[in-house]
Amino acid sequence: MAKEERFEKIYSQGALTTTEIWVDKETGVNYLYHACGYSGGLTPLLDRDGKPVISQAINR
Incomplete structure (x- = not known):
């Protein structure tokens, strides 16, 4: 049985310079x-108030 990955990449842009968002x-x-x-x-x-951006957890 394969182990479930904890992080998921939800956004990516760029080739030589890469910017990604992981959850x-x-x-x-x-x-x-x-x-x-x-x-x-x-x-x-971070959001505009300096608090971490939190998505609904996927594996709860």
């Missing part, structure tokens, strides 16, 4: 991932 299926927290060349970073996606 934690257990908590619903959205993360912004940006990569350019050999570097990249991941951070929680």
